[in-house]
Amino acid sequence: MLIERLIEALGAEAVKTSPEDLACYSFDAYSQGVLPSAVVLPSSAAQVSAVVKIARDLEEPLIARGSGTGLCGGAAPARAGVVLSFARMNRLLELDVENRRARVAPGLVNLQLSERIASTGFFYAPDPASQRASTIGGNIATNAGGPHCLAYGTTVNHVLALEIVDERGECFTTAVEDLGYDLTALLVGSEGTLGIVTSAWVRLLRIPPTTGVWLAAFPSIESASEAVSAIVGAGIVPTALEMMDATIVRAVESAYAAGYPADAAAVLLVESSGEPEEVASADSAIARIARAHGATKWQAATSTEQREALWRGRKGAAGAIGRIAPNYYTQDVCVPRTRLPEMLATVDEAAKQHGIVVGNVFHAGDGNLHPLLLYDKRDARQVAAVIEIGNIVLARAVELGGTISGEHGVGIEKRNGMSLVYRAEDLAAMANVREIFDPHALLNPEKIFPSGISCREMRT
């Protein structure tokens, strides 16, 4: 019944049902979910709407999916249902350079937007390390961040308006300039649980005239993280301030020869963009602070090639780790920036205690850590240890005034962690919002909320 109706609405070539196809859409970069009942590839908002109406009639869950690069199980079906892949809705729909904005379909791959508009002198700022693969729809649904969010903000700061297909299959639009509640901000980061994004207006920024990239090497991870706190504390906000520890540096060097000093205990990658005078003052101010915190090296990239090489190392860090360990698990927490040294100390201790190798590569300027825990999934002891360390890291982040996810989202992975940060009343307020937008719990069910949370608490 489901399949026939989907085929009738979208045509047979837009509906996938073979076991191999279903298997391909049953997981994301974090986890394996269950097999969906069907996968559809709509080509328009009208088709999305038709699919939603059919699924609703048959009480089938709906799971929106970008490229499946999510790291929290967001796009992995938890209760079968229909997966909506946006692979065919991937166009740049309108480019309005004069007003510095673009309208995009949700399946457009992040990097392609900036590449396509580069000749106009503008770019799209949010740049998750997955930007070669992840889609703008997925980025919106997860409020994705990236190295340059330090200066430019995360996805929510760059979405101007949304077109949404709701749980009934009806379309509505929101805009930041709208009167009334900021539904645009509510929908960004809602992980496909409040509505399905079918297009978005995003902000474009002017490409800065000058960009400087520097590398600083430190004798210890503590001194590097103290330097980060000091840079931000001095009121300097570079465009990016990324940290990598010895494990990552070595992995990256052997994979890409990015030019990182292989003997450093920690490396900071710093980027500053703007007018030449601003970049020059950032250079001298940050170099001074880095040296005062024991940096053994401060090296500027002097050519575009060198700059790109330094960044290639950072952006490819996860891939490089993949070459030295059979499996790795990426944790994602965010703490106030002055608490970075304490947070890193906890990660280090917990890893040592459990005999697990950890590599840290992260958005240091934002206090957003990504410990990569290396393990072998065939070894039950290692799997248990990784889970335990993950929990220790979450709890410590919250204790330090931080949160359980800085950018990867909650999905299925961190549902239960939500109770670490929020009390029942806080979660109930969110659950009320969810119930309004998704009264039948069909939009990406079993995500975000810890099991057993209801909105009853708030009803009078």
Add this chain to the structure above:
Amino acid sequence: MNDAAISAALADASAHRRPVALRAGDVFSGMHRRVIDADEIDLRSRRAIREYEPRDLTIAVECGITAAQLEQTLREHRQFLPLDAPNAPQASVGGVLAAAWSGPRRHRYGRPRDLLIGSEFALADGTLARAGGMVVKNVAGYDLSRLFVGSMGSLAILLRANFKALPLPESTRIFLAALPDGTRERAFSQVRNLRPEPAAAWWIAGYDREIDGDPGDDGRIAILLECDNALLERATLDWRAALGRAGIPETRLLDAGAYASFTRLLDAPMHLPGLNALSYRSVSLPSQALALADSIADVIDRFDMHRDLLVDIMNGDVTVRAVGDAASFTHVVGMLDDALHDRAPRARILAGGGEVHDRLDCFGLLPNAFAQMRALKERFDPHGILNPGIAFFDGLHT
């Protein structure tokens, strides 16, 4: 009133279905309807800085704090929040958020909501809850803090707001220029392409009391430069050269007085010279702003009113302040709505003198997601006790 007292007052009001009205800075009261028959909860005494770690560049404040106080605190640590609030010594931070106020520096630094990272709030039944936190990146759960932005106190009472602060620019300079006849269009596009990018830029026709100097045949422009000291002089040369190419031979520079002038221009639309006056803003796109400004001027001139126009060159807002006969305003706004309908659906009244305000509907067209907003209102405030009548999602408009 502390949080517990506000919670208790709300629980009681909710149990007895008794409406409450929130009182704060009163600066944005022209942007909404008057609240009808309600007990007052006064938030003006809630002005504490709750957490401020300058080295983290984050700050948490009680929402009754004024924009000026907040600015002062941050300034001591060479930080700022570009709230761009009009009448900052009076405007509360809660009011800025509830009214979804955003000013001329938003293209550069973002809107106040962009810098909001967390909040504590009281729900209609008195439940105290919170969202977000004190970290600059946070994707744990829905962004309820921002949902309340623009709610005009009708969804929950914002008690505490957490912000990401920014380092204060080292230098501030305003460039003022009278435009020779026929140079306005060129000036507009030149200003939008200036490097470094202006922090704010206005085209002004009128507002003669707010700025000194020659009004110019084709209006005048005021452009705000905020940058590092190292860049100031080179940027000044480049800007002057660029403006020269647009046919603007002379620019006056304001350094010491720059900040005060900027503030006067922020305040201007909210300062009505008398009761028979109105301020109206339409939010459009920068590319359409000039044409809109002309249409607005045309309408007002038909009624023989005095008018001051302010066009935000970087963002596209057109603000007009008109002074005339109270009886005409209903017609003026009706004609403006008709004239702008297709081009700038997001127009609204900012301020209106007593009688003028009461006669007018202060909202422009309803947002497309009106039904969703109303459903939220009904769920979060089932008995309609929070600021009843203030907003269009109350059902009054249907």
